[in-house]
Amino acid sequence: MSAEKITAESRTEFGKGAARRIRREDKVPAVVYGHGMDPQHITLPGHETMMALKHGGANALLELSIDGKTQLALTREVQIDPIKRHLEHIDFVAVTKGEKVTVQVPVTIVGEAGPDTLVVTDTTEIELEAEATDIPETIEVSVEGLPAGTQILASELTLPSGSTLLLDGETLVVNVTEQISAEALEAELEEAEAEAGIEREESDEEQAEAEAAEGDSAEGSEDSSSEE
Known part of the structure:
Protein backbone atom coordinates (compact mmCIF):
# COMPACT_ATOMS: atom_id res chain seq x y z
CA MET A 1 0.00 0.00 0.00
CA SER A 2 1.54 3.29 -1.06
CA ALA A 3 1.02 6.35 1.12
CA GLU A 4 -0.96 9.27 -0.30
CA LYS A 5 0.89 12.55 0.18
CA ILE A 6 -1.19 15.37 1.70
CA THR A 7 -0.20 18.74 3.11
CA ALA A 8 -1.77 19.38 6.51
CA GLU A 9 -1.99 22.52 8.64
CA SER A 10 -1.49 22.67 12.39
CA ARG A 11 -4.49 24.07 14.25
CA THR A 12 -4.87 25.68 17.64
CA GLU A 13 -8.64 26.25 17.60
CA PHE A 14 -10.80 23.50 19.06
CA GLY A 15 -14.47 22.85 19.82
CA LYS A 16 -17.61 22.55 17.71
CA GLY A 17 -17.53 26.14 16.51
CA ALA A 18 -13.98 25.84 15.21
CA ALA A 19 -14.80 22.50 13.56
CA ARG A 20 -17.78 24.03 11.75
CA ARG A 21 -15.63 26.88 10.46
CA ILE A 22 -13.06 24.41 9.17
CA ARG A 23 -15.71 22.35 7.35
CA ARG A 24 -17.23 25.48 5.76
CA GLU A 25 -13.85 25.99 4.10
CA ASP A 26 -14.03 22.44 2.66
CA LYS A 27 -11.40 21.23 5.12
CA VAL A 28 -11.39 18.42 7.68
CA PRO A 29 -10.32 18.56 11.35
CA ALA A 30 -8.12 15.62 12.37
CA VAL A 31 -5.84 14.36 15.14
CA VAL A 32 -2.67 12.24 14.94
CA TYR A 33 -1.90 10.06 17.99
CA GLY A 34 0.87 7.66 18.91
CA HIS A 35 4.60 7.06 19.43
CA GLY A 36 4.56 8.76 22.82
CA MET A 37 4.06 12.20 21.34
CA ASP A 38 1.35 14.69 22.24
CA PRO A 39 -1.69 14.52 19.94
CA GLN A 40 -1.21 16.66 16.81
CA HIS A 41 -4.32 18.61 15.89
CA ILE A 42 -4.35 19.31 12.18
CA THR A 43 -6.56 20.46 9.30
CA LEU A 44 -6.69 18.58 5.99
CA PRO A 45 -7.97 19.56 2.51
CA GLY A 46 -11.46 18.05 2.20
CA HIS A 47 -11.66 16.73 -1.39
CA GLU A 48 -8.05 15.54 -1.52
CA THR A 49 -8.45 13.67 1.77
CA MET A 50 -11.73 12.08 0.71
CA MET A 51 -10.14 10.74 -2.49
CA ALA A 52 -7.14 9.40 -0.52
CA LEU A 53 -9.43 7.50 1.87
CA LYS A 54 -11.45 6.05 -1.01
CA HIS A 55 -8.27 4.88 -2.70
CA GLY A 56 -6.67 3.46 0.46
CA GLY A 57 -9.75 1.75 1.86
CA ALA A 58 -10.45 1.09 5.53
CA ASN A 59 -6.75 1.25 6.48
CA ALA A 60 -5.66 4.20 4.34
CA LEU A 61 -2.05 5.26 4.87
CA LEU A 62 -1.27 8.95 4.41
CA GLU A 63 2.06 10.75 4.26
CA LEU A 64 1.24 14.00 6.01
CA SER A 65 3.40 17.08 5.61
CA ILE A 66 2.91 19.06 8.85
CA ASP A 67 4.83 22.31 9.25
CA GLY A 68 7.54 21.06 6.94
CA LYS A 69 7.90 17.69 8.68
CA THR A 70 6.70 14.39 7.22
CA GLN A 71 4.65 11.92 9.27
CA LEU A 72 3.21 8.58 8.15
CA ALA A 73 -0.30 8.21 9.56
CA LEU A 74 -2.65 5.23 9.47
CA THR A 75 -6.39 5.90 9.46
CA ARG A 76 -8.07 4.66 12.63
CA GLU A 77 -11.51 6.32 12.79
CA VAL A 78 -13.42 8.34 10.22
CA GLN A 79 -16.56 10.29 11.10
CA ILE A 80 -18.88 11.06 8.16
CA ASP A 81 -21.99 13.22 8.15
CA PRO A 82 -24.88 10.72 7.72
CA ILE A 83 -26.88 13.07 5.47
CA LYS A 84 -24.42 15.25 3.56
CA ARG A 85 -21.79 12.45 3.46
CA HIS A 86 -18.85 14.80 3.93
CA LEU A 87 -15.93 14.11 6.27
CA GLU A 88 -16.50 15.36 9.81
CA HIS A 89 -13.34 14.25 11.64
CA ILE A 90 -10.49 11.76 11.30
CA ASP A 91 -8.31 10.04 13.90
CA PHE A 92 -4.89 8.81 12.75
CA VAL A 93 -2.19 6.79 14.48
CA ALA A 94 1.42 7.75 13.74
CA VAL A 95 3.51 4.91 12.25
CA THR A 96 7.01 4.42 10.83
CA LYS A 97 8.30 2.43 7.87
CA GLY A 98 8.82 -1.23 8.78
CA GLU A 99 6.62 -0.97 11.87
CA LYS A 100 4.14 -3.81 12.43
CA VAL A 101 0.54 -2.82 13.12
CA THR A 102 -2.67 -4.69 13.89
CA VAL A 103 -5.48 -4.04 11.42
CA GLN A 104 -8.90 -5.33 10.40
CA VAL A 105 -8.96 -6.14 6.66
CA PRO A 106 -12.27 -6.70 4.83
CA VAL A 107 -13.04 -9.98 3.04
CA THR A 108 -13.95 -9.93 -0.67
CA ILE A 109 -15.62 -12.92 -2.35
CA VAL A 110 -14.53 -13.61 -5.93
CA GLY A 111 -15.79 -16.15 -8.46
CA GLU A 112 -19.03 -18.10 -8.80
CA ALA A 113 -19.77 -21.12 -6.63
CA GLY A 114 -21.33 -24.29 -8.08
CA PRO A 115 -24.95 -24.45 -9.27
CA ASP A 116 -27.80 -24.23 -6.75
CA THR A 117 -25.54 -22.89 -3.99
CA LEU A 118 -25.65 -19.94 -1.62
CA VAL A 119 -22.42 -18.27 -0.48
CA VAL A 120 -22.54 -16.94 3.10
CA THR A 121 -19.77 -14.73 4.49
CA ASP A 122 -19.61 -15.57 8.19
CA THR A 123 -16.59 -13.36 8.92
CA THR A 124 -16.46 -10.05 7.06
CA GLU A 125 -13.12 -8.80 8.43
CA ILE A 126 -9.83 -10.57 9.14
CA GLU A 127 -7.52 -9.39 11.92
CA LEU A 128 -3.93 -9.27 10.72
CA GLU A 129 -0.52 -8.03 11.74
CA ALA A 130 1.23 -6.38 8.81
CA GLU A 131 3.83 -3.74 8.06
CA ALA A 132 2.28 -0.27 8.15
CA THR A 133 3.42 0.41 4.58
CA ASP A 134 2.24 -2.96 3.23
CA ILE A 135 -1.32 -3.42 4.55
CA PRO A 136 -3.58 -5.30 2.08
CA GLU A 137 -6.73 -3.42 1.10
CA THR A 138 -8.75 -6.65 1.11
CA ILE A 139 -8.42 -10.42 1.54
CA GLU A 140 -9.82 -12.17 -1.54
CA VAL A 141 -11.54 -15.54 -1.10
CA SER A 142 -12.27 -17.50 -4.27
CA VAL A 143 -15.42 -19.65 -4.33
CA GLU A 144 -15.13 -20.50 -8.03
CA GLY A 145 -16.93 -23.79 -8.71
CA LEU A 146 -17.15 -24.79 -5.04
CA PRO A 147 -19.98 -27.26 -4.23
CA ALA A 148 -22.51 -26.96 -1.43
CA GLY A 149 -21.05 -28.06 1.91
CA THR A 150 -17.69 -26.36 1.38
CA GLN A 151 -16.40 -24.33 4.33
CA ILE A 152 -13.38 -22.04 4.24
CA LEU A 153 -11.63 -21.42 7.57
CA ALA A 154 -9.36 -18.52 8.51
CA SER A 155 -6.32 -20.84 8.47
CA GLU A 156 -7.01 -21.64 4.79
CA LEU A 157 -6.87 -18.03 3.60
CA THR A 158 -4.10 -16.88 1.30
CA LEU A 159 -2.46 -13.91 3.01
CA PRO A 160 -0.08 -11.38 1.44
CA SER A 161 3.61 -11.87 2.14
CA GLY A 162 4.60 -10.34 5.46
CA SER A 163 1.10 -10.57 6.95
CA THR A 164 0.35 -12.72 10.00
CA LEU A 165 -3.11 -14.02 10.88
CA LEU A 166 -4.24 -12.99 14.37
CA LEU A 167 -7.70 -14.51 14.10
CA ASP A 168 -8.34 -18.05 15.41
CA GLY A 169 -7.51 -20.37 12.51
CA GLU A 170 -10.69 -22.39 13.11
CA THR A 171 -12.93 -19.33 12.55
CA LEU A 172 -15.42 -19.94 9.75
CA VAL A 173 -15.00 -17.28 7.08
CA VAL A 174 -17.08 -18.51 4.13
CA ASN A 175 -19.80 -21.16 4.08
CA VAL A 176 -21.13 -22.53 0.76
CA THR A 177 -24.57 -23.98 1.40
CA GLU A 178 -27.32 -25.51 -0.72
CA GLN A 179 -29.67 -22.90 -2.08
CA ILE A 180 -33.15 -23.26 -0.61
CA SER A 181 -36.24 -22.73 -2.77
Whole structure:
Protein backbone atom coordinates (compact mmCIF):
# COMPACT_ATOMS: atom_id res chain seq x y z
CA MET A 1 0.00 0.00 0.00
CA SER A 2 1.54 3.29 -1.06
CA ALA A 3 1.02 6.35 1.12
CA GLU A 4 -0.96 9.27 -0.30
CA LYS A 5 0.89 12.55 0.18
CA ILE A 6 -1.19 15.37 1.70
CA THR A 7 -0.20 18.74 3.11
CA ALA A 8 -1.77 19.38 6.51
CA GLU A 9 -1.99 22.52 8.64
CA SER A 10 -1.49 22.67 12.39
CA ARG A 11 -4.49 24.07 14.25
CA THR A 12 -4.87 25.68 17.64
CA GLU A 13 -8.64 26.25 17.60
CA PHE A 14 -10.80 23.50 19.06
CA GLY A 15 -14.47 22.85 19.82
CA LYS A 16 -17.61 22.55 17.71
CA GLY A 17 -17.53 26.14 16.51
CA ALA A 18 -13.98 25.84 15.21
CA ALA A 19 -14.80 22.50 13.56
CA ARG A 20 -17.78 24.03 11.75
CA ARG A 21 -15.63 26.88 10.46
CA ILE A 22 -13.06 24.41 9.17
CA ARG A 23 -15.71 22.35 7.35
CA ARG A 24 -17.23 25.48 5.76
CA GLU A 25 -13.85 25.99 4.10
CA ASP A 26 -14.03 22.44 2.66
CA LYS A 27 -11.40 21.23 5.12
CA VAL A 28 -11.39 18.42 7.68
CA PRO A 29 -10.32 18.56 11.35
CA ALA A 30 -8.12 15.62 12.37
CA VAL A 31 -5.84 14.36 15.14
CA VAL A 32 -2.67 12.24 14.94
CA TYR A 33 -1.90 10.06 17.99
CA GLY A 34 0.87 7.66 18.91
CA HIS A 35 4.60 7.06 19.43
CA GLY A 36 4.56 8.76 22.82
CA MET A 37 4.06 12.20 21.34
CA ASP A 38 1.35 14.69 22.24
CA PRO A 39 -1.69 14.52 19.94
CA GLN A 40 -1.21 16.66 16.81
CA HIS A 41 -4.32 18.61 15.89
CA ILE A 42 -4.35 19.31 12.18
CA THR A 43 -6.56 20.46 9.30
CA LEU A 44 -6.69 18.58 5.99
CA PRO A 45 -7.97 19.56 2.51
CA GLY A 46 -11.46 18.05 2.20
CA HIS A 47 -11.66 16.73 -1.39
CA GLU A 48 -8.05 15.54 -1.52
CA THR A 49 -8.45 13.67 1.77
CA MET A 50 -11.73 12.08 0.71
CA MET A 51 -10.14 10.74 -2.49
CA ALA A 52 -7.14 9.40 -0.52
CA LEU A 53 -9.43 7.50 1.87
CA LYS A 54 -11.45 6.05 -1.01
CA HIS A 55 -8.27 4.88 -2.70
CA GLY A 56 -6.67 3.46 0.46
CA GLY A 57 -9.75 1.75 1.86
CA ALA A 58 -10.45 1.09 5.53
CA ASN A 59 -6.75 1.25 6.48
CA ALA A 60 -5.66 4.20 4.34
CA LEU A 61 -2.05 5.26 4.87
CA LEU A 62 -1.27 8.95 4.41
CA GLU A 63 2.06 10.75 4.26
CA LEU A 64 1.24 14.00 6.01
CA SER A 65 3.40 17.08 5.61
CA ILE A 66 2.91 19.06 8.85
CA ASP A 67 4.83 22.31 9.25
CA GLY A 68 7.54 21.06 6.94
CA LYS A 69 7.90 17.69 8.68
CA THR A 70 6.70 14.39 7.22
CA GLN A 71 4.65 11.92 9.27
CA LEU A 72 3.21 8.58 8.15
CA ALA A 73 -0.30 8.21 9.56
CA LEU A 74 -2.65 5.23 9.47
CA THR A 75 -6.39 5.90 9.46
CA ARG A 76 -8.07 4.66 12.63
CA GLU A 77 -11.51 6.32 12.79
CA VAL A 78 -13.42 8.34 10.22
CA GLN A 79 -16.56 10.29 11.10
CA ILE A 80 -18.88 11.06 8.16
CA ASP A 81 -21.99 13.22 8.15
CA PRO A 82 -24.88 10.72 7.72
CA ILE A 83 -26.88 13.07 5.47
CA LYS A 84 -24.42 15.25 3.56
CA ARG A 85 -21.79 12.45 3.46
CA HIS A 86 -18.85 14.80 3.93
CA LEU A 87 -15.93 14.11 6.27
CA GLU A 88 -16.50 15.36 9.81
CA HIS A 89 -13.34 14.25 11.64
CA ILE A 90 -10.49 11.76 11.30
CA ASP A 91 -8.31 10.04 13.90
CA PHE A 92 -4.89 8.81 12.75
CA VAL A 93 -2.19 6.79 14.48
CA ALA A 94 1.42 7.75 13.74
CA VAL A 95 3.51 4.91 12.25
CA THR A 96 7.01 4.42 10.83
CA LYS A 97 8.30 2.43 7.87
CA GLY A 98 8.82 -1.23 8.78
CA GLU A 99 6.62 -0.97 11.87
CA LYS A 100 4.14 -3.81 12.43
CA VAL A 101 0.54 -2.82 13.12
CA THR A 102 -2.67 -4.69 13.89
CA VAL A 103 -5.48 -4.04 11.42
CA GLN A 104 -8.90 -5.33 10.40
CA VAL A 105 -8.96 -6.14 6.66
CA PRO A 106 -12.27 -6.70 4.83
CA VAL A 107 -13.04 -9.98 3.04
CA THR A 108 -13.95 -9.93 -0.67
CA ILE A 109 -15.62 -12.92 -2.35
CA VAL A 110 -14.53 -13.61 -5.93
CA GLY A 111 -15.79 -16.15 -8.46
CA GLU A 112 -19.03 -18.10 -8.80
CA ALA A 113 -19.77 -21.12 -6.63
CA GLY A 114 -21.33 -24.29 -8.08
CA PRO A 115 -24.95 -24.45 -9.27
CA ASP A 116 -27.80 -24.23 -6.75
CA THR A 117 -25.54 -22.89 -3.99
CA LEU A 118 -25.65 -19.94 -1.62
CA VAL A 119 -22.42 -18.27 -0.48
CA VAL A 120 -22.54 -16.94 3.10
CA THR A 121 -19.77 -14.73 4.49
CA ASP A 122 -19.61 -15.57 8.19
CA THR A 123 -16.59 -13.36 8.92
CA THR A 124 -16.46 -10.05 7.06
CA GLU A 125 -13.12 -8.80 8.43
CA ILE A 126 -9.83 -10.57 9.14
CA GLU A 127 -7.52 -9.39 11.92
CA LEU A 128 -3.93 -9.27 10.72
CA GLU A 129 -0.52 -8.03 11.74
CA ALA A 130 1.23 -6.38 8.81
CA GLU A 131 3.83 -3.74 8.06
CA ALA A 132 2.28 -0.27 8.15
CA THR A 133 3.42 0.41 4.58
CA ASP A 134 2.24 -2.96 3.23
CA ILE A 135 -1.32 -3.42 4.55
CA PRO A 136 -3.58 -5.30 2.08
CA GLU A 137 -6.73 -3.42 1.10
CA THR A 138 -8.75 -6.65 1.11
CA ILE A 139 -8.42 -10.42 1.54
CA GLU A 140 -9.82 -12.17 -1.54
CA VAL A 141 -11.54 -15.54 -1.10
CA SER A 142 -12.27 -17.50 -4.27
CA VAL A 143 -15.42 -19.65 -4.33
CA GLU A 144 -15.13 -20.50 -8.03
CA GLY A 145 -16.93 -23.79 -8.71
CA LEU A 146 -17.15 -24.79 -5.04
CA PRO A 147 -19.98 -27.26 -4.23
CA ALA A 148 -22.51 -26.96 -1.43
CA GLY A 149 -21.05 -28.06 1.91
CA THR A 150 -17.69 -26.36 1.38
CA GLN A 151 -16.40 -24.33 4.33
CA ILE A 152 -13.38 -22.04 4.24
CA LEU A 153 -11.63 -21.42 7.57
CA ALA A 154 -9.36 -18.52 8.51
CA SER A 155 -6.32 -20.84 8.47
CA GLU A 156 -7.01 -21.64 4.79
CA LEU A 157 -6.87 -18.03 3.60
CA THR A 158 -4.10 -16.88 1.30
CA LEU A 159 -2.46 -13.91 3.01
CA PRO A 160 -0.08 -11.38 1.44
CA SER A 161 3.61 -11.87 2.14
CA GLY A 162 4.60 -10.34 5.46
CA SER A 163 1.10 -10.57 6.95
CA THR A 164 0.35 -12.72 10.00
CA LEU A 165 -3.11 -14.02 10.88
CA LEU A 166 -4.24 -12.99 14.37
CA LEU A 167 -7.70 -14.51 14.10
CA ASP A 168 -8.34 -18.05 15.41
CA GLY A 169 -7.51 -20.37 12.51
CA GLU A 170 -10.69 -22.39 13.11
CA THR A 171 -12.93 -19.33 12.55
CA LEU A 172 -15.42 -19.94 9.75
CA VAL A 173 -15.00 -17.28 7.08
CA VAL A 174 -17.08 -18.51 4.13
CA ASN A 175 -19.80 -21.16 4.08
CA VAL A 176 -21.13 -22.53 0.76
CA THR A 177 -24.57 -23.98 1.40
CA GLU A 178 -27.32 -25.51 -0.72
CA GLN A 179 -29.67 -22.90 -2.08
CA ILE A 180 -33.15 -23.26 -0.61
CA SER A 181 -36.24 -22.73 -2.77
CA ALA A 182 -38.84 -20.10 -1.94
CA GLU A 183 -41.40 -22.84 -1.28
CA ALA A 184 -39.10 -24.69 1.12
CA LEU A 185 -38.24 -21.44 2.90
CA GLU A 186 -41.93 -20.61 3.30
CA ALA A 187 -42.64 -24.09 4.65
CA GLU A 188 -39.81 -23.79 7.21
CA LEU A 189 -41.12 -20.39 8.28
CA GLU A 190 -44.66 -21.67 8.74
CA GLU A 191 -43.37 -24.66 10.75
CA ALA A 192 -41.30 -22.39 12.99
CA GLU A 193 -44.27 -20.06 13.54
CA ALA A 194 -46.51 -23.00 14.39
CA GLU A 195 -44.00 -24.31 16.95
CA ALA A 196 -43.81 -20.83 18.49
CA GLY A 197 -47.59 -20.57 18.62
CA ILE A 198 -47.71 -17.65 16.20
CA GLU A 199 -50.87 -17.33 14.12
CA ARG A 200 -50.17 -15.69 10.80
CA GLU A 201 -52.73 -13.20 9.47
CA GLU A 202 -53.89 -13.82 5.93
CA SER A 203 -52.68 -11.35 3.33
CA ASP A 204 -55.18 -9.43 1.16
CA GLU A 205 -54.32 -11.73 -1.73
CA GLU A 206 -54.96 -14.87 0.35
CA GLN A 207 -58.26 -13.45 1.61
CA ALA A 208 -59.36 -12.66 -1.96
CA GLU A 209 -58.48 -16.17 -3.10
CA ALA A 210 -60.42 -17.67 -0.18
CA GLU A 211 -63.47 -15.52 -0.92
CA ALA A 212 -63.33 -16.44 -4.59
CA ALA A 213 -63.17 -20.13 -3.69
CA GLU A 214 -66.18 -19.76 -1.36
CA GLY A 215 -68.09 -17.98 -4.13
CA ASP A 216 -67.38 -20.77 -6.63
CA SER A 217 -68.49 -23.34 -4.05
CA ALA A 218 -71.77 -21.49 -3.42
CA GLU A 219 -72.50 -21.21 -7.15
CA GLY A 220 -71.89 -24.91 -7.54
CA SER A 221 -74.38 -25.68 -4.77
CA GLU A 222 -77.05 -23.46 -6.36
CA ASP A 223 -76.59 -25.11 -9.75
CA SER A 224 -77.01 -28.53 -8.13
CA SER A 225 -80.20 -27.42 -6.37
CA SER A 226 -81.73 -26.06 -9.60
CA GLU A 227 -81.04 -29.30 -11.45
CA GLU A 228 -82.94 -31.25 -8.80
